[in-house]
Amino acid sequence: MNILLFLCLLLRKHISNVKIANIIPYGNMAKEFSTRAENYSQWYNDLVIKADLAENSAVRGCMVIKPYGFAIWEKMRDVLDGMFKDTGHSNAYFPLFIPKSFFNKEAAHVEGFAKECAVVTHYRLKNSEDGKDIVVDENARLEEELIVRPTSETIIWDTYRNWIQSYRDLPILVNQWANVVRWEMRTRLFLRTAEFLWQEGHTAHATKEEAIAETKQMLDVYADFAENWMALPVMKGTKSPNERFAGAVETYCIESLMQDGKALQAGTSHFLGQNFAKAFDVKFLNQQNQQEYVWATSWGVSTRLMGALIMAHSDDNGLVLPPKLAPTQVAIVPIFKSKEQLEKISEKAVAIKKELQAKGIKVKYDDRDTYKPGWKFSEYEFKGVPVRLAIGPRDLENGTIEVARRDTLEKEIYQQSDIANKVEHLLDKIQNNLYQRAFSFREDKTFKADTWEEFRDIVENKGGFVYAHWDGTPETEQKIKDETKATIRLIPLDDKREEGKCIYTGKPSERRVVFARAY
RNA sequence: CGGGAAGUAGCGCAGCCCGGUAGCGCGCUUCGUUCGGGACGAAGAGGUCGCGGGUUCAAGUCCCGCCUUCCCGACCA
Known part of the structure; x- marks a missing residue:
C-alpha cells in the first residue's frame, strides 16, 4: 500500500x-464485503449492514432502520409526498387495527392476505400465578379479533361510505404514510420484512374513466420518481391475473432490473373498479339522481425501494x-x-x-x-x-x-x-x-425469445427481461413458473400488437409479454 | 412452514469431539509518535459463552426444549 x-x-x-x-x-474492501460476482445476496446483506442502513431487530422479520438509512427513505418520502400534493392529494391517517369481519367482505382480497395476517386477540396482561412472569390475561379476550393491517382498503372503504353521498363529494384523493404488517416466512432487510413502511393512496371517483386515469397518473408519478430521482429505469405495464393485487380489476406496475439480472417490482397502482364499493356499500347519487357505486384506485410504494436503490447502483466497494x-x-x-x-x-x-x-x-x-x-x-x-x-x-x-x-x-x-x-x-x-x-x-439484459429452448436458456443462463409470446392463460403462466421460476413481470403498456405463438403451448398470441425471475 | 448451517467481549472467530483457571484478531480507553487511500508502539478496559431446563462434585463443552440469524425450498411486495 x-x-x-x-x-x-x-x-x-x-x-x-x-x-x-x-x-x-482498495484491497481492504475484500475483507469486509462479499463481491457481487462471488455471492450476490451476501453482498447485498453485507452492504446494508456496513453502510449503516438497517439491521435486524430482536423481533423476527422486523428491521431497525438506522439513521443513515432512514435519511434516504425520508428524502424519498418527502419527494414523493410533494409529487402527491402536486397531483391534488392530501394525507390522512387510518387505524393500524382492522376488525376481522372487514376482511370477509371482498372475497379475492381476503384470500390474498389471509395467510399472512397478524391477529390481536387480547387486550391485557397480568402477573402469572407465581408472580415471576407476565402472561396474557385470558379473561381479556377481544369480542372481535383485530387484524394488524396488511393494507388498508377495507378500513378505508368502510370509512368512505360515510364520507360519500353525492357526486359533489367526489373525487376523494387521499394518501397515508404508514407501517403495515405481512407475516413473511422468509425475510430480507428492506426487500421483504414482516413490518415495512409505505404509502398507500386510496381514491374514490364518480366514473370508471376518471378512476383509470388516476391509476395511470400515479403510475407515471412513480415512474418519474424512479427514473429522475432514483436514477432507476423502469418498464411500465399491467400485471397478469396471477400477479394482480387481490381485489383489483387491473394492476399497473413499474418493474426494474437489478444487477444480478432479477426483476424487482418498484411500485404498483391498482384500478379497483367497484369491487370495494360493492363490498362496503359505498354509493353516491349522480347528477341524474340515481344511486351508483363509487369507482376506486389504490397505489403504493414501500421501503422496498431502498432495496432497489441499493441493488441497482452499488458496487463491490459499497453503496452508490x-x-x-x-x-x-x-x-x-x-x-x-x-x-x-x-x-x-x-x-x-x-x-x-x-x-x-x-x-x-x-x-x-x-x-x-x-x-x-x-x-x-x-x-x-x-x-x-x-x-x-x-x-x-x-x-x-x-x-x-x-x-x-x-x-x-x-x-x-x-x-x-x-x-x-x-x-x-x-x-x-x-x-x-x-x-x-x-x-x-437493462438494454443489454433485455431479450426476445421465440422458442421454449431459447427462453429457458436466457432465463437460466443470462437473466434479465425476456419478451415472449404467451397464450394468455394463468395455467400456462403457472407452468412456465414451475419449470423456470420466471414469471410475467408485466404486459407492456404500449399497444404493440404482434402475431405469434406462445413459447410454451404454441397457441396463438397477439402480443409479447415480459418475463423474468423476480424478487 | 419443511431441509441444512450458525449463535462465545461492540464486530469477526478459536475453544466443544475428549467436562475442571474464557482466548485470539479487529474495534474501544489512555499516552506518545503519525496524518495526501482504513498508521505504529506501549499500557489498559471489556464476558449471565443466545434463552430455559436436565445430567454431573463440576457444563462454553454432554442431553432435551425454545429463540434468533443465514442458505435452499413452498408462500409473498
Whole structure:
C-alpha cells in the first residue's frame, strides 16, 4: 500500500491539474464485503449492514432502520409526498387495527392476505400465578379479533361510505404514510420484512374513466420518481391475473432490473373498479339522481425501494447513491498534521462548504481529528457519498482541491475558483451517469425469445427481461413458473400488437409479454 | 412452514469431539509518535459463552426444549 501511495504522489506531481484516471482500488474492501460476482445476496446483506442502513431487530422479520438509512427513505418520502400534493392529494391517517369481519367482505382480497395476517386477540396482561412472569390475561379476550393491517382498503372503504353521498363529494384523493404488517416466512432487510413502511393512496371517483386515469397518473408519478430521482429505469405495464393485487380489476406496475439480472417490482397502482364499493356499500347519487357505486384506485410504494436503490447502483466497494437522494452529497476531508494547519485549511474548506450550501447542496465538512483521512475516504466510499473533496497543505499553496466521484471512482484535481459550480455540474453528471449505466445494463439484459429452448436458456443462463409470446392463460403462466421460476413481470403498456405463438403451448398470441425471475 | 448451517467481549472467530483457571484478531480507553487511500508502539478496559431446563462434585463443552440469524425450498411486495 505504501508503494502505491508513493506512485500516486509521483503521478500527481507530474500531471497535476490533469485527470488521474482510476483511483487505487482498495484491497481492504475484500475483507469486509462479499463481491457481487462471488455471492450476490451476501453482498447485498453485507452492504446494508456496513453502510449503516438497517439491521435486524430482536423481533423476527422486523428491521431497525438506522439513521443513515432512514435519511434516504425520508428524502424519498418527502419527494414523493410533494409529487402527491402536486397531483391534488392530501394525507390522512387510518387505524393500524382492522376488525376481522372487514376482511370477509371482498372475497379475492381476503384470500390474498389471509395467510399472512397478524391477529390481536387480547387486550391485557397480568402477573402469572407465581408472580415471576407476565402472561396474557385470558379473561381479556377481544369480542372481535383485530387484524394488524396488511393494507388498508377495507378500513378505508368502510370509512368512505360515510364520507360519500353525492357526486359533489367526489373525487376523494387521499394518501397515508404508514407501517403495515405481512407475516413473511422468509425475510430480507428492506426487500421483504414482516413490518415495512409505505404509502398507500386510496381514491374514490364518480366514473370508471376518471378512476383509470388516476391509476395511470400515479403510475407515471412513480415512474418519474424512479427514473429522475432514483436514477432507476423502469418498464411500465399491467400485471397478469396471477400477479394482480387481490381485489383489483387491473394492476399497473413499474418493474426494474437489478444487477444480478432479477426483476424487482418498484411500485404498483391498482384500478379497483367497484369491487370495494360493492363490498362496503359505498354509493353516491349522480347528477341524474340515481344511486351508483363509487369507482376506486389504490397505489403504493414501500421501503422496498431502498432495496432497489441499493441493488441497482452499488458496487463491490459499497453503496452508490444518486446525488438527488444522498443525505450527504459532498463530503469535505481536510488533510492536516497540526492544529495550526487544520485551522488554515478549515478556513478555506468552510468557505467552500458555504459556497456549496448556497447552491442547496448537502455538504459535510469532516474536520474530526479522531479519524485519519484514509479512514474517512473509505467510510464515505462505502456509504455512497457521491462526491468527496480533499484539501490539504499542497492545495492551499496551489489553489487546488482534489475531487473524487463515487460512481466511477475517479479522482481529479480542480482549481478552487468557481468550485461550487463545478461540483454542482459534477453532481448532475453523476446522477445522469447512474441512470445511463443502469439503462444500458437493462438494454443489454433485455431479450426476445421465440422458442421454449431459447427462453429457458436466457432465463437460466443470462437473466434479465425476456419478451415472449404467451397464450394468455394463468395455467400456462403457472407452468412456465414451475419449470423456470420466471414469471410475467408485466404486459407492456404500449399497444404493440404482434402475431405469434406462445413459447410454451404454441397457441396463438397477439402480443409479447415480459418475463423474468423476480424478487 | 419443511431441509441444512450458525449463535462465545461492540464486530469477526478459536475453544466443544475428549467436562475442571474464557482466548485470539479487529474495534474501544489512555499516552506518545503519525496524518495526501482504513498508521505504529506501549499500557489498559471489556464476558449471565443466545434463552430455559436436565445430567454431573463440576457444563462454553454432554442431553432435551425454545429463540434468533443465514442458505435452499413452498408462500409473498
